[in-house]
Amino acid sequence: MIxxxxxxxxxxxxxxxIASKVRHPYLVRFIPEPTIDEDxxxxxxxxxxxxxxxxxxKEQYIVTTMLVQIALDTHDLVTxxxxxxxxxxxxxxxxxxxxxxxxxxxxxxxxxxxxxxxxIHTLAGAIKEINELKMELYYKDVESFQEFLEGLKKIxxxxxxxxxxxxxxxxxxxxxxxxxxxKKLLEEKRxxxxxxxxxxxxxxxxxxxxxxxxxxxxxxxxxxxQNHINRLEMTVSQxxxxxxxxxxxVHSAIHHQFNQRQIAEEG
Amino acid sequence: xxxxxxxxxxxxxxAVIENAVNETIQSDNTVLRQASSQLxxxxxxxxxxxxxxxxGKFGDYDIERxxxxxxxxxxxxxxxxxxxxxxxxxxxxxxxxxxKARWDNRIxxxxxxxxxxxSLENLSALENPxxxxxxxxxxxxxxxxxxxxxxxxxxxxxxxxxxxxRIKRKTALLIAASCRLGAIAANVDDEQETxxxxxxxxxxxSYQIIDDVLDFTASxxxxxxxxxxxxxxxxxxxxxxxxMEDPYFKKRLETAFQKREEWTMEDLRPLIDxxxxxxxxxxxxxxxxxxxxxxxxxxxxxxxNRAKQTLKGIAKYIGKRRA
Numbered sequence: 372m373i374x375x376x377x378x379x380x381x382x383x384x385x386x387x388x389i390a391s392k393v394r395h396p397y398l399v400r401f402i403p404e405p406t407i408d409e410d411x412x413x414x415x416x417x418x419x420x421x422x423x424x425x426x427x428x429k430e431q432y433i434v435t436t437m438l439v440q441i442a443l444d445t446h447d448l449v450t451x452x453x454x455x456x457x458x459x460x461x462x463x464x465x466x467x468x469x470x471x472x473x474x475x476x477x478x479x480x481x482x483x484x485x486x487x488x489x490x491i492h493t494l495a496g497a498i499k500e501i502n503e504l505k506m507e508l509y510y511k512d513v514e515s516f517q518e519f520l521e522g523l524k525k526i527x528x529x530x531x532x533x534x535x536x537x538x539x540x541x542x543x544x545x546x547x548x549x550x551x552x553x554k555k556l557l558e559e560k561r562x563x564x565x566x567x568x569x570x571x572x573x574x575x576x577x578x579x580x581x582x583x584x585x586x587x588x589x590x591x592x593x594x595x596x597q598n599h600i601n602r603l604e605m606t607v608s609q610x611x612x613x614x615x616x617x618x619x620x621v622h623s624a625i626h627h628q629f630n631q632r633q634i635a636e637e638g
Numbered sequence: 639x640x641x642x643x644x645x646x647x648x649x650x651x652x653a654v655i656e657n658a659v660n661e662t663i664q665s666d667n668t669v670l671r672q673a674s675s676q677l678x679x680x681x682x683x684x685x686x687x688x689x690x691x692x693x694g695k696f697g698d699y700d701i702e703r704x705x706x707x708x709x710x711x712x713x714x715x716x717x718x719x720x721x722x723x724x725x726x727x728x729x730x731x732x733x734x735x736x737x738k739a740r741w742d743n744r745i746x747x748x749x750x751x752x753x754x755x756x757s758l759e760n761l762s763a764l765e766n767p768x769x770x771x772x773x774x775x776x777x778x779x780x781x782x783x784x785x786x787x788x789x790x791x792x793x794x795x796x797x798x799x800x801x802x803x804r805i806k807r808k809t810a811l812l813i814a815a816s817c818r819l820g821a822i823a824a825n826v827d828d829e830q831e832t833x834x835x836x837x838x839x840x841x842x843x844s845y846q847i848i849d850d851v852l853d854f855t856a857s858x859x860x861x862x863x864x865x866x867x868x869x870x871x872x873x874x875x876x877x878x879x880x881x882m883e884d885p886y887f888k889k890r891l892e893t894a895f896q897k898r899e900e901w902t903m904e905d906l907r908p909l910i911d912x913x914x915x916x917x918x919x920x921x922x923x924x925x926x927x928x929x930x931x932x933x934x935x936x937x938x939x940x941x942x943n944r945a946k947q948t949l950k951g952i953a954k955y956i957g958k959r960r961a
Binding site for chain 1: 665666669670718721724727738741742743744748749754755756757759762765767770771773777778781782784785788789899
């Protein structure tokens with residue numbers, strides 16, 4: 372068990388712990404090991420830091436919430452079926468489906484061992500809502516780009532915000548929403564520019580009514596991203612003093628993930 | 639006799655469960671609602687809820703408590719079917735296009751995850767930690783079983799133990815858990831709860847073996863897919879495993895598996911013919927019967943009542959599914 376007081380070291384240990392839970396000898400041979408979103412881990416740790424829960428509970432809440440996140444992210448990677456899919460593609464898709472199911476099962480298993488039925492309920496509720504939101508976002512016509520962004524922000528932050536509400540520590544909910552949305556936009560933009568499939572760009576370019584043609588989509592996303600980063604910097608600086616570690620982490624993340632990228636792109 | 643006739647005395651309670659299942663998956667999202675409803679209407683025998691209710695009849699049977707468990711188990715089963723259709727690239731389920739065929743894989747993933755989450759939300763009404771521990775463990779085992787199945791595909795170096803462990807995880811555990819959770823929800827005493835669990839386990843094993851046999855013996859019309867489909871997909875089931883005791887058969891299978899990229903049902907035909915005539919079907923059914931016998935023995939530890947008679951009837955029905 373990790374004695375939690377958010378620090379780089381604790382985050383590293385938590386990451387290792389989660390990685391060991393999701394590692395499966397057969398899955399690891401064929402599909403990539405799941406990505407553990409360090410920023411979400413940091414947000415969760417900061418939330419738990421300010422609760423009076425026991426260290427065991429804090430750790431279990433972080434680990435199980437991250438397992439749910441990993442399960443959801445894994446299922447987002449399930450590819451669509453193509454007629455010329457080869458044997459390996461099919462097997463990878465099959466294992467991706469099962470890996471996501473397995474990680475979901477693990478969250479339930481860990482919480483059941485703790486007799487924590489209310490937390491099971493909280494996480495299940497969040498999974499339900501997130502899947503409803505994904506359907507809304509990707510398979511229903513939204514009326515405006517703003518509406519689309521709101522949906523995306525909810526999908527990215529709802530799980531953490533539900534957990535924060537459950538432990539009654541919602542101070543950083545707004546900041547978390549801004550941060551995770553900005554990060555998502557950045558990731559999707561990078562994916563798209565690398566020529567890979569981006570669900571976000573796919574939807575936006577299929578619905579020119581929302582954002583215009585491909586070129587406009589990129590420009591608009593870039594502008595939106597910058598606005599969000601500005602707003603995020605402001606929200607972070609307004610956080611109470613006891614979130615100092617988190618504040619410096621986010622400032623550093625903004626510098627590394629967003630500003631440096633911009634310098635690189637412009638340079 | 640039809641299976642539903644055997645448990646017809648549960649008709650009213652099953653209608654309550656059916657309504658609750660439908661209510662539970664009513665989402666505001668149109669596609670999600672359509673997808674979930676289509677899946678549940680295509681329906682099945684609702685055999686897991688039946689086992690929950692029957693197990694509950696040995697204790698303090700309260701339909702509200704039984705409902706929470708029965709609905710959740712049916713939803714977990716349903717969620718796994720949606721994802722299975724993505725895994726198996728299935729186009730049809732009970733004659734209807736699958737969710738993945740009608741929409742796409744991603745809709746199927748979201749629908750399955752949504753139904754799974756609703757199932758757990760629903761079960762959290764049952765404030766019994768042990769029930770959750772049992773179900774959670776079962777679900778993890780179920781996934782591991784499916785991963786094992788993919789791992790063991792086209793692997794001719796496997797034994798009876800591997801096969802039995804796989805079908806235990808694939809089928810028997812969820813049926814056994816249905817019986818046990820039904821018993822827990824009704825506060826059935828420990829000894830009877832264990833007997834019910836074992837009954838579910840043995841019946842589940844027998845059921846899956848017969849299912850695997852039927853894949854070779856039933857007609858395409860009965861199966862809704864060509865006979866031998868499991869083997870075509872590289873799944874080594876009990877009749878194949880028994881047939882492989884003959885080194886010549888094993889060699890032929892190995893050769894066939896080596897060119898599996900381009901093989902068709904026609905290439906498989908000679909192997910299927912051998913399986914159908916070499917006694918492996920009879921020996922598989924003997925093993926299935928042994929499990930059924932153990933299921934009956936488990937029932938002997940339970941008091942006589944209508945539920946016990948029904949459980950016997952179901953076991954008998956399962957034993958007769960031999961095309």
